[in-house]
Amino acid sequence: MNTLIWIGQVALAAVFLVAGWAKLVAYKKLIKTLENRRNTLLIEMSPAQGRAVGILEIVGALGVIMPPALTPAALVPDYLLVRMAAAGLALLMVAATIYHFRRKESAAPAIATFLLTLFVIVGRWPH
Secondary structure (H helix, E strand, O other): OHHHHHHHHHHHHHHHHHHHHHHHHOHHHHHHHHHHHHOOOOOOOOHHHHHHHHHHHHHHHHHHHOOHHHOOHHHOHHHHHHHHHHHHHHHHHHHHHHHHHHOOOOOHHHHHHHHHHHHHHHHOOOO
C-alpha cells in the first residue's frame, strides 16, 4: 500500500508542478490558449492572481513529496507535512471546482485531482 500512496504523491506533485510552473512562466499565453480553445467566457483572473495560485500549487507539490531529511523536525512525524500540503491542494481544488461550476464549465479535472489529494491524505493518516 505504501508504494501505491507514493505513486499518488508523485502523480499529485507532477500535476501541480506543471500547472503551477505554467501559471508562473507563461500565464498570458496560457490564458489566451485556453480562451481560444474553449470558446467560453474570458478567464477572470489577473496575472497576479494567476501567479499566486501558481506559487501555491508549486509549494503544495513540493510539500507532498518532501523527503523527511529536508522536512522540519516538527512536521516529520506521521507524514504531517505531506498531509498538510495535500490538504492545501485539496482546498485549492475545491475553489477551482466552484470557479468552473460558476462558469458552466467541466470541473472534472479539478474533482479528479481533489480525489487524488484525499487518497494521499487518508493514505498517510496515522493508524
